[in-house]
Amino acid sequence: xxxxxxxxxxxxxxxxxxxxxxxxxxxxxxxxxxxxxxxxxxxxxxxxxxxxxxxxxxxxxxxxxxxxxxxxxxxxxxxxxxxxxxxxxxxxxxxxxxxxxxxxxxxxxxxxxxxxxxxxxxxxxxxxxxxxxxxxxxxxxxxxxxxxxxxxxxxx
Amino acid sequence: xxxxxxxxxxxxxxxxxxxxxxxxxxxxxxxxxxxxxxxxxxxxxxxxxxxxxxxxxxxxxxxxxxxxxxxxxxxxxxxxxxxxxxxxxxxxxxxxxxxxxxxxxxxxxxxxxxxxxxxxxxxxxxxxxxxxxxxxxxxxxxxxxxxxxxxxxxxxxxxxxxxxxxxxxxxxxxxxxxxxxxxxxxxxxxxxxxxxxxxxxxxxxxxxxxxxxxxxxxxxxxxxxxxxxxxxxxxxxxxxxxxxxxxxxxxxxxxx
Numbered sequence: 001x002x003x004x005x006x007x008x009x010x011x012x013x014x015x016x017x018x019x020x021x022x023x024x025x026x027x028x029x030x031x032x033x034x035x036x037x038x039x040x041x042x043x044x045x046x047x048x049x050x051x052x053x054x055x056x057x058x059x060x061x062x063x064x065x066x067x068x069x070x071x072x073x074x075x076x077x078x079x080x081x082x083x084x085x086x087x088x089x090x091x092x093x094x095x096x097x098x099x100x101x102x103x104x105x106x107x108x109x110x111x112x113x114x115x116x117x118x119x120x121x122x123x124x125x126x127x128x129x130x131x132x133x134x135x136x137x138x139x140x141x142x143x144x145x146x147x148x149x150x151x152x153x154x155x156x
Numbered sequence: 157x158x159x160x161x162x163x164x165x166x167x168x169x170x171x172x173x174x175x176x177x178x179x180x181x182x183x184x185x186x187x188x189x190x191x192x193x194x195x196x197x198x199x200x201x202x203x204x205x206x207x208x209x210x211x212x213x214x215x216x217x218x219x220x221x222x223x224x225x226x227x228x229x230x231x232x233x234x235x236x237x238x239x240x241x242x243x244x245x246x247x248x249x250x251x252x253x254x255x256x257x258x259x260x261x262x263x264x265x266x267x268x269x270x271x272x273x274x275x276x277x278x279x280x281x282x283x284x285x286x287x288x289x290x291x292x293x294x295x296x297x298x299x300x301x302x303x304x305x306x307x308x309x310x311x312x313x314x315x316x317x318x319x320x321x322x323x324x325x326x327x328x329x330x331x332x333x334x335x336x337x338x339x340x341x342x343x344x345x346x347x348x349x350x351x352x353x354x355x356x357x358x359x360x361x362x363x364x365x366x367x368x369x370x371x372x373x374x375x376x377x378x379x380x381x382x383x384x385x386x387x388x389x390x391x392x393x394x395x396x397x398x399x400x401x402x403x404x405x406x407x408x409x410x411x412x
Contacts, residue, residue, distance in 0.1 A: 008196070011203035014210065018311025021318040025353065028340065029246050029321060032349035 031056070040086035041126035042070060045100040045113075050081045051136030053102055053111040059085045061115045066091040069113065085113060087124075095120040099132035111136060177373045180294065184302055184372075187295030197300040198307075205266035205301065206308030210315065212265055213258060217316035220253060221245065221323030229332055238332070242339040243346045245324045246317075250352040254317040256404055259363035262309055263396040267371040270301050271392040274375025275385035283376075298372040305368025306361065313360040355411040362403055367396040 026032045050072060059067035067087035075082050087094070097118030104111055118132075188194075224245045232238045274297060277283050286293045328334045347353070371392050378388035 004196075004200075007200050007203045010207050011199045014202065014207035015307075015311065017210075018206075018308075018314055021311070021314035022357075025250075025314055025317055025321070026349060029317075029343045030250075030347045030349040030353045031344055032353070 039089040040067065041089060041092070041124075042084055042086045043124055043126075043128045043130060044082055044084045045130040045133050046075065046078075046080040046082055047100075047102060047133050047135045048080060049135040049138065050083060050102050051104075051111050051138055053083065053113070053136065057110065057112050059087065059113045059115060061091070061094070061117060066094075066115070083113065092123065094124045096122050096124050096128065097132065098124065098130060099134065100130045101134035102136035104137070173377075176377070177369065180298070180373050180376065181369055183294050184299045187292065187299050188303075194300070197296075198303045201300045201304035202307055205270065205304055206312065209262060209265045209308070209312060213261055213312045213316050214319045216257065216261055217254075217319030218323040220257060220316075221249070221320030221325075222327045224248065224253070224320070225324040225327045225332075229328065229334075238334060239338050239342065241328050241334065242324065242342045245328075246321060246343055246347050247352055249317050249320050250347065250356045251408075252404070254313050254320065255356050255359040255363055256400060258313040258316045258360065259309060259367060259400045260397055262305075262312060262364070263367045263371075263393055263400065266305065266308070267367045267392050267396055268389050270305075270368070270371035271375040271378070271389045272385055274298065274301075274372060275378035275380075275388050278376070278378060279380040279382070279385060281380075294376070298376060301372050302365075302368045305371070306364045309364025309367070310357055310360040313356065317356075351412070358411065359404065359407050362407060363400050366399050366403060370396045370399070 053069060053072060055069055055071060057069045058065040059069065067085050070084040070086045073082050073084075074080075083100075094115065095118045097120040099116045099118065101114050101116070102111055103114040115130075124130075225241055228241050228244045229238050232240055232244070274283075277297065283293045283297070286296060325336070325339065329336045329339060374388040374392045374395075378384045
């Protein structure tokens with residue numbers, strides 16, 4: 001009986017250690033629990049081009065993350081990208097004439113959405129749409145424009 | 157006629173064995189009762205094959221984490237991207253190295269001992285004695301070991317990963333002086349819970365089931381001689397290692 005008890009104790013310790021390792025890995029080394037909070041409201045914005053913006057990309061105001069990208073879909077009529085974002089409810093005083101632009105962190109970093117608050121007195125509420133938007137800068141297009149311009153300049 | 161029969165036997169042999177293995181699994185699973193004594197034996201086996209494998213898993217994990225960061229820092233430094241080392245190390249650990257290496261170590265450490273133990277029971281007529289006492293040896297001997305294996309491998313994988321991250325932290329932050337804040341924040345933004353973490357757990361569950369099933373089946377079907385047990389033990393390691401790598405490919409193509 002005594003030996004049995006020790007075996008049970010050791011296997012119990014093993015199980016607990018394993019589960020503790022799972023929890024530690026999930027919370028410390030993945031994006032689990034990195035959500036912006038349970039209470040959110042969603043807003044949307046239309047862009048001509050979102051570049052390689054992905055779901056769960058951060059939404060920032062002044063560099064501080066206030067929400068994340070919920071979904072990216074294509075409007076089948078206007079062929080614009082419709083980006084739905086969820087914003088944490090504690091940031092519920094964002095003016096309704098806020099602009100949104102798809103930005104890049106660093107030269108080749110990840111895409112995120114930057115909000116630039118306007119000055120309107122009424123605030124964004126759930127389901128609102130942002131009308132002032134700026135599409136992603138696509139590096140290839142900028143480079144090709146630059147090359148094209150200098151090329152034609154030298155000819156003349 | 158005899159020659160063609162032999163050839164047919166060579167081809168159908170593995171198929172028959174796979175079928176026997178499947179029937180063995182079904183017979184084992186039909187014996188799950190959730191009774192107190194059954195849970196107790198499962199716990200005992202979890203200790204014997206899980207907890208006793210802990211030390212080797214943790215040491216190996218630690219050094220795998222160290223060598224992974226050493227290699228990737230060397231490679232990434234050339235591009236000035238050594239900040240990305242944690243992402244590279246942890247993603248490869250969660251998705252591939254953790255489950256696969258743990259499974260291979262488990263097959264060597266625990267799979268062999270299961271096969272040898274059951275094979276020896278058979279060689280010393282203990283299995284027959286149980287049948288005479290109207291105890292189903294498959295449910296009494298094989299089932300607890302199988303269930304304990306399925307429980308143990310994911311937990312061992314988690315501890316392997318945790319120790320590997322620790323090893324990587326020791327090397328990357330302690331030795332190479334990378335910034336620890338960047339190290340962890342890269343993980344918390346770049347490693348996806350669903351895709352990377354849960355996918356790895358699914359893999360390790362499948363690997364645990366595969367190895368344990370092969371181990372108990374080969375032990376149970378071993379020829380009851382010293383040489384027979386030896387062959388069965390070798391076959392366990394070989395087949396479970398090969399199957400782990402094959403299933404790894406199949407599961408990766410489904411999960412991503």
